[in-house]
Structure formats: structure tokens, C-alpha cells
Amino acid sequence: MPEKIVIIGAGQAGQQAVQSLRSEGFTGAITMVGDEAYPPYQRPPLSKAYLLGSFERPRLFLKPDSFYADSGCELILSTTARAIHRADRTVELEDGRKLPYDKLLLATGARVRKLNCSGADLSGIHYLKTIADVDGLQAVFQAGKRIAIVGGGYIGLEVAAVGAKRGLDVTVFEAMDRLMARAVSPQISAFYASEHEKAGVKLKLRTGVEGFEGNGKVEYIKAGGQTYEADIVLVGIGVIPCQELAERAGLGCTDGIVVDQNARTSDPHIWSAGDCTRHVGREGHEIRLECVQNAIDQAKHAALSMTGKPKTYSEVPWFWSDQYDLKLQIAGLARPTDTLVQRGDPASRKFAVFHLRDGVVAAVEAVNAAPEYLVGKKMIAEGKMVAPEMLADTSIPMKQLG
């Protein structure tokens, strides 16, 4: 009997796994189950060019439909997998169907964290994760509307940038004292705060949201002891890994499905990849990453392991964010104790912040600075040591430092 692989979750990691399983020579049956109505698509444009209207829907799809047929992958869409029966190695679907597997990949991603304050269930309060979410937001995302954005992280700020560009009246409410505080250095936060303010976005830092009011539909947002009028609310306060299936099946989970460096769970027949996982990163600490890089690379490693060619996953994480005409590219994982070295002048709108740990490049944040990002990423991978004054000296080309 040919081997059967079932993939739960038809997203970035699921699609990559299908591609990698075939390129690694797997000839058995592949079935991918997804609860959304669409085949795998890329989410990054949702809060960027797709919301702006400059990116057509067909371009969102990671592969044409023919890819799945050509790859011999059965796609079961609009269907939730509701249980994993490990003893008889089957996946149970919501319609009662049972899919037998020899090997299983959990690529269930993460869901948006929801607000649970008063009025949080009023209409007009939006979240952004899926094509359907953007379609719902698009209908009201019109010039002149007042949009209150809860959360000054990547998603909130990308939507703020698109909103400002499209003529909405944008206010961002952020409980922390700076933007993207969990993800970037203070220099980058300050630069982006100034760019948003220049574009007319009102920033309310240190302002936690207390609740919403309105007659069926949101009309007011209460935050920091004050009340503000709003026509639309967009909430971007992070995500929660979709680990319930794994948990119920008794797999190890701790804020993410725990996997080893071959993307294998505590069950030798089950692997997991992408936003839903927690793994020991290249620096030896447990991490849960929410980015395209991890979804792709971990799925590739899962496929290698599933086909009997295990390879340790220790890639440098990378991420990007587009706001206005600014491309922020980040590689590596920063720590608050790192020594920060700035290269270039933020006023030129082209600069980078390097994070050095014991003299070694540990992370880089580059704004419109591709060489700094690319060479920085290579330096991180190689554990390169560099003198801070040389790194800060823009008269020395990056390629000379790398």
C-alpha cells in the first residue's frame, strides 16, 4: 500500500509541505484539509497592497489550482479537522469522514487574539487574518471614515499606513509606550512614529482600550479614560497558536505545538510546522515564530524528516513590513540586552540598526536598506564579529564588512 500523508491546514506551511514532499521524492498519497474556502494563499499582502487595492486577488494564491492536481494532492477545503485518533492513525473531519494516515502534518497556523472588553461584539469591529476579513473591512474602508486601530504592532500600523493613503482619518491606540515594542528597537519605533504622524495618523501611546459603545454598531471607543468617535475599529493585538487539535490528541503543547528540530511532535508519526509550533531556535531557546520564513523553512524540514532525510532546522528568522514607501526588513532575534549600533541617518529614510551580542551580529533591522539587511543576515548566520565603529561608518560598504 502506498504511504498516506495528511496535512491539516491549507496555508503557507501546508502548501510548502506538499511541494517539498514531492520534490523530496514522496510518491504516496497526500491529502490537505483546510477550513477556509480557498486554496493556500499568502497573508502578507492582506494588510498591505491587497487592502490598498493595488494587488489583485488571483496573485494572493501561492499556486495555481493545477499545482494540487499535478502534485497528486487531494484538497479538502471549507472543512475543519475536528479530531486526531492517534491509536488508529486517522483524522476525523467535521462531516464525520475519517482520513487514515501513515504520517500527519499539523499546519494549523494561529488565530487572531480577540478583545473581550465591553462592546467588543458590536458590529464594525474588525480583525485581519483572512481574505474574508479584508473583504468585510474593504466594504467600509472609505475616505473620510474614522478608523480606530487597536494595537500599534505590524498589522495595526500597516493598516494605518493604507488607511492614511486612502484618506481615512486614522487613530492608533497602543497600550505600550512605543510602536512595535515587542518586535523592534526604540530607534525603529521612534522613526515609524514620526513617519505615521507625518502622514496624519494620530498616535495614542500608553493608551489601553477599555471598551466600545454604540447602538448595535460601534460609535465610540473608550481608551485611556477618554471617549473617541469611530466609524470602524480594526483590532491587531496578536495571535494565538491553533493547538487545540494537538492538545486534545495528547501531544505536547506549551503556547504552541512543541516540535523538535526536525519539526516532529511528541508522536513519531506526527509533524507540525508554521505559526502553530514552538521549537528550540538556533540560539538554544524555545521560540514561537509567526512569519512566512518559519512556515516555509519548517515545512521544508518536516518534509525532509517525513521522507527519511532529517536535517536540523536552525535557519535565521527573517520578517518584513511595508508601511508607506518604507520597507522594514528584520533578520535574527534581538534581545533587550544587545548593544545597538545605528548605521545611516533616519532622516534619509534609509538606515539600519544592528544588534550586537558579545561583539557578534545577532539581529538587524533595516529600513529601505537592502545591503544592510542582506549582509547583516549573512553575518548573523555566520556568527560574525564586527567592530561597532566600522558598522556605524557608512563610508565602508556593507559587502566589505560581511
Ligand SMILES: Cc1cc2nc3c(=O)[nH]c(=O)nc-3n(C[C@H](O)[C@H](O)[C@H](O)COP(=O)(O)OP(=O)(O)OC[C@H]3O[C@@H](n4cnc5c(N)ncnc54)[C@H](O)[C@@H]3O)c2cc1C
Ligand atoms: C494580515 C497579515 C499580514 C502578515 N504579514 C506578514 C509579513 O509581512 N511578513 C511575514 O513574514 N509574515 C506575515 N504574516 C504572517 C504569515 O502570514 C504567517 O506567519 C503564515 O501565514 C503562517 O503560515 P501557516 O501555514 O503556519 O499558517 P496559515 O497560513 O495561517 O495557515 C493555517 C491554515 O490552517 C487552517 N486551520 C486551522 N485549524 C484547522 C483545522 N482544525 N482544520 C482545517 N484547517 C485548519 C487555518 O484556517 C489556516 O487557513 C502576516 C499575517 C497576516 C494575517
